[in-house]
Amino acid sequence: MAVSSTPARAQDPTAPAARAPRRQRGEGQWALGHREPLNANERIKKDDDPLNVRARIENIYAHGGFASIDPQDLRGRFRWWGLYTQRKAGIDGGRTAVLEPHELEDEFFMLRVRVDGGQLSLAQLRVIADISREFARDTADITDRQNIQYHWIRVEDMPEIWRRLESVGLQTTEACGDCPRIVLGSPVAGVAPDELVDPTPAIDEIVRRYVGDKAYSNLPRKFKTTISWLVDTPYEANDIAFLGVDHPEHGPGFDLWVGGGLSTNPMLAKRLGVWVPLAEVPDVWAGVVGIFRDYGYRRLRNRARLKYLVSDWGIEKFREVLEKEYLGRTLLDGPAPELPAKPIDHIGVHPQRDGRNYVGAAPVVGRVSGGQLAKLADAVEAHGSDRVRLTPYQKLLVLDVPPERTESLVETLRGIGLEARPSAWRRGTMACTGIEFCKLAIVETKARGEELVARLEERLRDFDADISIHLNGCPNACARTQVADIGLKGQLVVGPDGRQVEGFQVHLGGGLGMAQGQTAGFGRKLRGLKTTADELPEYVERLARRYLAGRSEGE
Numbered sequence: 001m002a003v004s005s006t007p008a009r010a011q012d013p014t015a016p017a018a019r020a021p022r023r024q025r026g027e028g029q030w031a032l033g034h035r036e037p038l039n040a041n042e043r044i045k046k047d048d049d050p051l052n053v054r055a056r057i058e059n060i061y062a063h064g065g066f067a068s069i070d071p072q073d074l075r076g077r078f079r080w081w082g083l084y085t086q087r088k089a090g091i092d093g094g095r096t097a098v099l100e101p102h103e104l105e106d107e108f109f110m111l112r113v114r115v116d117g118g119q120l121s122l123a124q125l126r127v128i129a130d131i132s133r134e135f136a137r138d139t140a141d142i143t144d145r146q147n148i149q150y151h152w153i154r155v156e157d158m159p160e161i162w163r164r165l166e167s168v169g170l171q172t173t174e175a176c177g178d179c180p181r182i183v184l185g186s187p188v189a190g191v192a193p194d195e196l197v198d199p200t201p202a203i204d205e206i207v208r209r210y211v212g213d214k215a216y217s218n219l220p221r222k223f224k225t226t227i228s229w230l231v232d233t234p235y236e237a238n239d240i241a242f243l244g245v246d247h248p249e250h251g252p253g254f255d256l257w258v259g260g261g262l263s264t265n266p267m268l269a270k271r272l273g274v275w276v277p278l279a280e281v282p283d284v285w286a287g288v289v290g291i292f293r294d295y296g297y298r299r300l301r302n303r304a305r306l307k308y309l310v311s312d313w314g315i316e317k318f319r320e321v322l323e324k325e326y327l328g329r330t331l332l333d334g335p336a337p338e339l340p341a342k343p344i345d346h347i348g349v350h351p352q353r354d355g356r357n358y359v360g361a362a363p364v365v366g367r368v369s370g371g372q373l374a375k376l377a378d379a380v381e382a383h384g385s386d387r388v389r390l391t392p393y394q395k396l397l398v399l400d401v402p403p404e405r406t407e408s409l410v411e412t413l414r415g416i417g418l419e420a421r422p423s424a425w426r427r428g429t430m431a432c433t434g435i436e437f438c439k440l441a442i443v444e445t446k447a448r449g450e451e452l453v454a455r456l457e458e459r460l461r462d463f464d465a466d467i468s469i470h471l472n473g474c475p476n477a478c479a480r481t482q483v484a485d486i487g488l489k490g491q492l493v494v495g496p497d498g499r500q501v502e503g504f505q506v507h508l509g510g511g512l513g514m515a516q517g518q519t520a521g522f523g524r525k526l527r528g529l530k531t532t533a534d535e536l537p538e539y540v541e542r543l544a545r546r547y548l549a550g551r552s553e554g555e
């Protein structure tokens with residue numbers, strides 16, 4: 001990939017801003033001269049680069065055990081290596097907000113493995129499965145950001161886990177924390193018949209250059225990226241998105257979007273109106289991250305995502321700063337990409353451009369085990385493939401399947417709990433980690449999601465519409481509450497006997513990746529639209545039946 005020169009300011013956060021720093025009571029922006037940490041999170045990052053904690057884990061904590069871990073490392077810097085303490089079993093959601101962090105956590109960790117672009121080789125899949133069975137009590141959830149997420153990890157085992165992951169080119173570097181997270185990519189990059197440019201080289205180059213680079217390891221908050229020719233990732237919900245577009249004069253390239261993010265105060269990414277050729281994607285990406293690092297708000301954590309800066313500046317100013325201060329050149333104007341009528345999840349059997357097939361299969365709410373993944377690896381190999389992809393909808397694909405072996409693979413996957421012809425309910429339901437392991441959770445999600453799917457499959461077996469149901473264990477929206485047909489936000493609600501019980505606030509009618517003319521947007525949150533968790537299956541069934549009775553022809 002061509003590497004163009006990057007201005008010093010984009011590489012060195014300590015380089016002076018092109019504009020004279022102005023000191024004003026503001027949002028803690030470095031570029032305006034605010035270098036003193038304004039809150040505890042900023043202090044932890046300034047005191048020691050979080051990437052440095054890896055050496056302490058390997059040299060001190062792995063030998064001294066959980067009790068030897070410095071609290072600032074434990075609840076702060078560990079995240080930069082994909083590690084969060086997990087929730088102690090048996091603490092109900094009503095106590096989430098009142099207990100101190102150390103009272104909520106046990107001595108085990110959640111560990112996220114980044115799978116940039118969602119791309120896994122057979123060797124990588126086998127290593128992931130082995131680690132799950134040896135060190136993670138057989139857990140290996142597929143997250144809605146194409147990561148693998150383990151639970152029950154002990155700090156003592158981290159050096160061996162890293163050794164095994166890195167022996168096959170996998171890493172946990174910056175899988176969490178205020179830094180560039182996993183880069184989402186199309187699960188069918190490089191094989192889709194309608195893809196004009198495979199963006200994988202740009203994803204690889206960004207990871208190679210910038211992940212683990214201390215020039216980008218202290219951002220105001222997390223930074224989410226997606227790069228895809230097809231509209232098959234939730235691009236509007238990312239801090240930066242590159243979407244494929246064919247420029248009438250310059251040919252295939254990428255359309256740039258910035259400032260998307262859900263959680264509190266959700267905002268959809270906005271088009272900058274520029275066309276970026278593949279070779280320039282890494283530099284433009286670094287420029288946008290540089291803006292976020294230098295101008296992003298650091299005073300209040302709940303105002304620290306890039307979306308607030310984009311919202312305050314507007315697109316014109318954002319583009320101007322990117323071009324003048326970070327790239328040193330103007331970008332070409334570009335056309336808007338064509339957007340499909342609905343998000344593409346790749347479930348089922350589909351032809352590749354080389355004449356072979358890919359098979360998209362659904363676990364239930366992203367929950368898979370190491371044992372399942374080991375069987376998947378055997379099935380993949382037995383059917384002549386050595387490539388698997390994870391999707392941002394908690395599903396997986398097997399690539400490169402010869403046509404004559406495809407039905408056999410579909411049957412084999414079914415036998416290990418991965419369904420290539422799932423019901424609409426199984427296909428469309430996602431769930432975040434929830435109260436089983438997440439310290440912020442208020443309600444259970446994975447088991448509720450599995451129960452919900454089973455119940456709806458039994459009661460509404462022939463439901464024939466596409467539907468998305470996203471269960472979230474708290475208002476944080478990790479499973480994208482606001483953009484589902486039925487978004488469920490975990491909270492305590494009043495139960496039948498007047499006491500508080502687990503439940504959900506319901507958002508209806510959200511959507512992403514919608515065609516022009518239909519607006520992508522957030523589900524309507526109506527006052528009083530709530531259900532207890534126990535009543536959720538009946539509630540969704542009623543909604544579905546009402547929808548079926550009232551839908552117009554062709555809907």
Ligand code: SF4
Pocket residue numbers: 432433434435438439440441442472473474475476477478479
């Ligand atoms: Fe945890 Fe809440 Fe995110 Fe679910 S939405 S994983 S409960 S923080």
